[in-house]
Amino acid sequence: MVVLTRGRVGRRVAWIVTEQVEVPQPQMAVEMLGIVKRFPGVVANAGVDLSVERGEIHALLGENGAGKSTLMNILMGLIHPDHGKILVHGRDVRFHSPRDAVDAGLGMVHQHFMLIPRFSVTENIILGSEGPGAFIDRQAAEERVAQTAAEYGLVVDPRARVEDLPVGIQQRVEILRVLYQDSNILILDEPTALLTPQEVEDLYRVLNALRDAGRTVIFITHKLREVAAISDRVTVIRRGMTVGTRVTADTTAAELAELMVGRGVSLRVDRTRAHPGEVALQAFDLTMKGRGGVNALDGLSLSVRKGEIVGIAGVEGNGQTELVETLAGLHIPESGTILLGEMDITRDDPVERRRKGLSYIPEDRHHRGLVLPFSLTENMLLGNSEIPPFGDGRRIDYAKTEEITRELMERFDVRAPGPETSAGALSGGNQQKLIIARELFREPAVLLAVQPTRGLDVGAIEFVHSRIVAERDKGRGVLLLSFDLDETLDLSDRILVIYHGKIVGEFSGERVDRAELGLLMGGRVPHGDRVGITT
Amino acid sequence: MGTGWASQHNAAWRSTAVTVGTSILAVTIALLAGAVFIAVSGHDPIESYRALWNGAFGSRRAVGETLAASVPYIFGGLSFAIAYRAGMFNIGIEGQMVMGGLAAGLFAGWDLGLPAVVYVPTSMALALLAGGLWGSIAGVLKAATGAHEVITTIMLNYLAFRLLSFTVLETDKHLPVDPQLQATHMAPPEARLPIILSGTRLHAGLIVGILAAILLWYLLFRTTFGYNVRTVGLSRGAAAYAGIRWGSTVVAAMFVSGGMAGLGGGSETIGLLGQQYNSPQGYGFTSIAVGLVGRNHPIGVIAAALVFGVLRSGSNAMQNQVGTSREIVLVLQGLVILAIAGLAASGRIKAWWARRRRTTMPTDEFSNTIGVEPGVTPEL
Ligand SMILES: Nc1ncnc2c1ncn2[C@@H]1O[C@H](COP(=O)(O)OP(=O)(O)OP(=O)(O)O)[C@@H](O)[C@H]1O
Numbered sequence: 024m025v026v027l028t029r030g031r032v033g034r035r036v037a038w039i040v041t042e043q044v045e046v047p048q049p050q051m052a053v054e055m056l057g058i059v060k061r062f063p064g065v066v067a068n069a070g071v072d073l074s075v076e077r078g079e080i081h082a083l084l085g086e087n088g089a090g091k092s093t094l095m096n097i098l099m100g101l102i103h104p105d106h107g108k109i110l111v112h113g114r115d116v117r118f119h120s121p122r123d124a125v126d127a128g129l130g131m132v133h134q135h136f137m138l139i140p141r142f143s144v145t146e147n148i149i150l151g152s153e154g155p156g157a158f159i160d161r162q163a164a165e166e167r168v169a170q171t172a173a174e175y176g177l178v179v180d181p182r183a184r185v186e187d188l189p190v191g192i193q194q195r196v197e198i199l200r201v202l203y204q205d206s207n208i209l210i211l212d213e214p215t216a217l218l219t220p221q222e223v224e225d226l227y228r229v230l231n232a233l234r235d236a237g238r239t240v241i242f243i244t245h246k247l248r249e250v251a252a253i254s255d256r257v258t259v260i261r262r263g264m265t266v267g268t269r270v271t272a273d274t275t276a277a278e279l280a281e282l283m284v285g286r287g288v289s290l291r292v293d294r295t296r297a298h299p300g301e302v303a304l305q306a307f308d309l310t311m312k313g314r315g316g317v318n319a320l321d322g323l324s325l326s327v328r329k330g331e332i333v334g335i336a337g338v339e340g341n342g343q344t345e346l347v348e349t350l351a352g353l354h355i356p357e358s359g360t361i362l363l364g365e366m367d368i369t370r371d372d373p374v375e376r377r378r379k380g381l382s383y384i385p386e387d388r389h390h391r392g393l394v395l396p397f398s399l400t401e402n403m404l405l406g407n408s409e410i411p412p413f414g415d416g417r418r419i420d421y422a423k424t425e426e427i428t429r430e431l432m433e434r435f436d437v438r439a440p441g442p443e444t445s446a447g448a449l450s451g452g453n454q455q456k457l458i459i460a461r462e463l464f465r466e467p468a469v470l471l472a473v474q475p476t477r478g479l480d481v482g483a484i485e486f487v488h489s490r491i492v493a494e495r496d497k498g499r500g501v502l503l504l505s506f507d508l509d510e511t512l513d514l515s516d517r518i519l520v521i522y523h524g525k526i527v528g529e530f531s532g533e534r535v536d537r538a539e540l541g542l543l544m545g546g547r548v549p550h551g552d553r554v555g556i557t558t
Numbered sequence: 559m560g561t562g563w564a565s566q567h568n569a570a571w572r573s574t575a576v577t578v579g580t581s582i583l584a585v586t587i588a589l590l591a592g593a594v595f596i597a598v599s600g601h602d603p604i605e606s607y608r609a610l611w612n613g614a615f616g617s618r619r620a621v622g623e624t625l626a627a628s629v630p631y632i633f634g635g636l637s638f639a640i641a642y643r644a645g646m647f648n649i650g651i652e653g654q655m656v657m658g659g660l661a662a663g664l665f666a667g668w669d670l671g672l673p674a675v676v677y678v679p680t681s682m683a684l685a686l687l688a689g690g691l692w693g694s695i696a697g698v699l700k701a702a703t704g705a706h707e708v709i710t711t712i713m714l715n716y717l718a719f720r721l722l723s724f725t726v727l728e729t730d731k732h733l734p735v736d737p738q739l740q741a742t743h744m745a746p747p748e749a750r751l752p753i754i755l756s757g758t759r760l761h762a763g764l765i766v767g768i769l770a771a772i773l774l775w776y777l778l779f780r781t782t783f784g785y786n787v788r789t790v791g792l793s794r795g796a797a798a799y800a801g802i803r804w805g806s807t808v809v810a811a812m813f814v815s816g817g818m819a820g821l822g823g824g825s826e827t828i829g830l831l832g833q834q835y836n837s838p839q840g841y842g843f844t845s846i847a848v849g850l851v852g853r854n855h856p857i858g859v860i861a862a863a864l865v866f867g868v869l870r871s872g873s874n875a876m877q878n879q880v881g882t883s884r885e886i887v888l889v890l891q892g893l894v895i896l897a898i899a900g901l902a903a904s905g906r907i908k909a910w911w912a913r914r915r916r917t918t919m920p921t922d923e924f925s926n927t928i929g930v931e932p933g934v935t936p937e938l
């Protein structure tokens with residue numbers, strides 16, 4: 024701006040023209056310009072631009088491995104870019120560590136939890152935002168955490184140890200931590216991957232309230248439904264480059280999907296009717312103690328036939344995890360029988376069950392499904408190491424395993440430089456694809472699929488769904504457990520409702536009365552009685 | 559997809575280079591810091607290191623001594639490495655060496671009149687067994703009760719030392735021990751590991767050590783057992799998922815670990831010394847450093863053991879010729895451990911350094927030179 028003032032120039036008084044740099048309130052909370060980041064063998068960000076307005080919810084969308092998490096880790100100072108410029112509230116910043124970013128008012132919920140399992144909820148939440156001084160007033164901290172939790176409707180026990188909590192609750196703890204830090208700019212990397220629909224609703228409410236209070240939110244998700252529901256604008260990244268930013272209200276799911284993948288994507292599952300055969304997996308009267316002495320499984324029985332997909336619907340914490348882990352052989356039930364075809368596998372260990380034809384996609388890919396420092400080849404051996412062609416029980420054929428890994432990477436589109444890459448260097452979705460590839464490779468008789476599409480992009484979900492349906496059509500039995508009720512409904516030929524460790528209802532996949540399903544999941548039979556009392 | 563085969567190869571090669579580079583850097587830092595200590599103690603660091611070098615390599619005899627000094631470190635480092643791979647911190651190497659040395663010393667001291675081809679391998683096998691069993695006690699305690707191995711192995715060390723004293727001080731004539739000398743009987747020549755470099759004390763223990771390293775490499779990286787050990791050590795959850803039994807794997811790994819230490823004790827007893835004295839040799843703790851510097855990789859351990867052997871064998875010459883106390887070598891060993899630990903924390907150091915400069919963003923090359931292992935970086 025040019026400003027004229029009367030002033031003295033030498034001996035004369037005259038108009039002086041000065042140029043003033045205008046300092047307007049910057050509109051942009053975050054600007055990232057031309058960000059480039061290379062990893063050995065991969066260009067994760069190849070010149071990404073992202074502008075996020077102050078006070079908006081901005082969705083970040085992109086295929087698995089597109090570079091979203093990398094970009095956000097760069098913003099948080101966890102990774103240093105090779106090139107590029109970052110402005111926060113108009114100021115040029117260089118964060119050298121997450122601490123700098125937190126100091127500047129940024130907070131991030133990571134795609135994979137960064138919680139310390141042995142610490143309590145409170146300890147995890149206050150970590151990094153303890154005040155000065157050597158002592159922590161535990162009680163005051165717990166109260167404050169409980170208060171924050173209540174304020175946002177994210178209920179957790181502040182004293183519980185994180186390792187004792189189900190993953191869905193851990194997700195809440197992660198979100199609470201950022202809220203507790205009182206960040207100005209919140210980054211959420213796939214925060215809903217492990218939330219139930221109700222929790223997702225709650226989160227929307229929290230985010231809307233935050234936005235109305237002038238905070239800025241960057242929200243990474245693969246679910247187009249969520250983009251539509253929550254965001255004001257959306258930026259799509261493909262293969263490390265920005266392909267466009269849209270105002271959410273002016274775009275469609277189909278357009279976004281196409282921008283993301285570069286082709287049209289079918290957003291619904293195409294499948295024909297099931298032709299169920301003989302029983303593939305059967306459980307009778309399974310009982311298992313859970314925490315606190317309550318039966319996690321309370322005389323549960325179910326069966327899965329060859330050629331059908333059976334979905335389990337239920338509110339989290341009703342024995343789903345225990346059920347799957349018992350079927351997979353991680354726990355031996357206190358009573359009951361499990362049959363795989365004709366074989367009694369109740370007392371078999373997981374290796375034996377695999378040998379007999381059971382495959383298992385676990386819920387937690389970082390703590391169960393993968394060994395992160397291992398190479399992809401070594402991860403392919405997890406659970407397979409004693410089974411030909413991988414090994415004979417004594418030796419392992421690494422050359423053969425590598426060959427298979429290479430081939431599966433191709434077939435399942437696992438994007439990584441090569442089989443020697445460590446699993447920890449893969450993007451979340453690619454890690455998931457690796458596990459799915461491994462578990463389907465053995466051509467199992469029965470597949471236990473827990474959150475099979477957690478963190479996958481729309482293209483990959485389409486692929487995995489069609490693979491699961493194809494497995495079904497090859498005569499395999501599939502037991503599906505997903506927090507995403509829509510996925511369960513879309514994919515299942517039969518739906519079983521679990522409540523308090525028991526199956527309390529069954530629906531055919533063709534005709535599901537959602538209202539009735541909801542009631543059953545909540546422990547009520549449709550005419551109003553509590554299920555627990557009637558039986 | 560990636561950028562083809564060349565880049566994959568490159569990435570794997572690079573991570574190895576980073577690992578090796580870290581170890582070399584740690585040793586270098588230790589030597590530089592050690593120079594300061596030497597200077598402070600009033601001696602010339604350059605002269606001291608020169609004397610050390612000549613003491614280690616100056617003659618055929620010196621080279622023999624250096625290699626012989628490396629032998630127990632090879633076994634000790636291997637012992638530490640396999641336990642570490644299973645997620646166990648074996649502080650009990652010293653005790654396991656004592657048990658191995660005692661077993662071999664007693665058996666050899668009996669002078670059973672066996673031919674060397676039978677006598678030596680049997681003695682060594684006993685050493686392996688004794689050390690292995692001693693090591694697996696800590697494994698069993700961990701698997702059964704969760705008792706932490708650092709505590710139990712330290713206690714087992716004391717127990718082993720007492721057992722050694724008790725045995726060699728035994729005045730009853732049943733055991734081949736000399737209570738006056740406080741040692742087992744001198745082993746007859748056919749029960750001794752043969753000298754492999756004439757005119758020196760270098761014995762066949764070196765060959766056994768190298769073979770053991772190769773075998774251990776094969777075990778870790780080619781067999782199911784080794785895969786299970788590595789999985790258990792990195793992720794108990796994934797191990798459970800894969801049906802790998804944590805308890806039995808830990809016990810077995812501790813057996814192998816103790817067995818390696820036992821071989822080390824045995825090779826000292828029937829190799830270098832000929833008998834087991836009533837005193838631990840003191841290789842156990844240095845072995846931890848050997849394992850760490852060798853990055854708990856069998857081949858790395860051999861390289862690290864050589865470095866520590868050089869320090870040990872050159873230190874006498876340094877003391878005699880320059881007057882620098884040979885204890886400085888202990889300081890150097892401590893410094894190496896500190897440097898390794900420091901480099902592991904280098905991510906934070908790097909951040910701190912960058913914060914101090916504030917001017918330019920650190921290039922990624924820097925983070926790649928120091929111990930930031932691929933794959934563990936962003937989500938840790
Ligand atoms: N530490 C690392 N070392 C090597 N490569 C890495 C590392 N982190 C990420 N990459 C690679 O960078 C690319 C982008 O990964 P990023 O995690 O940013 O993807 P994303 O968009 O978050 O994907 P997703 O939706 O699957 O989580 C991937 O190809 C990944 O393999």
Ligand SMILES: [Mg+2]
Binds near residue numbers: 092134
């Ligand atoms: Mg990601």
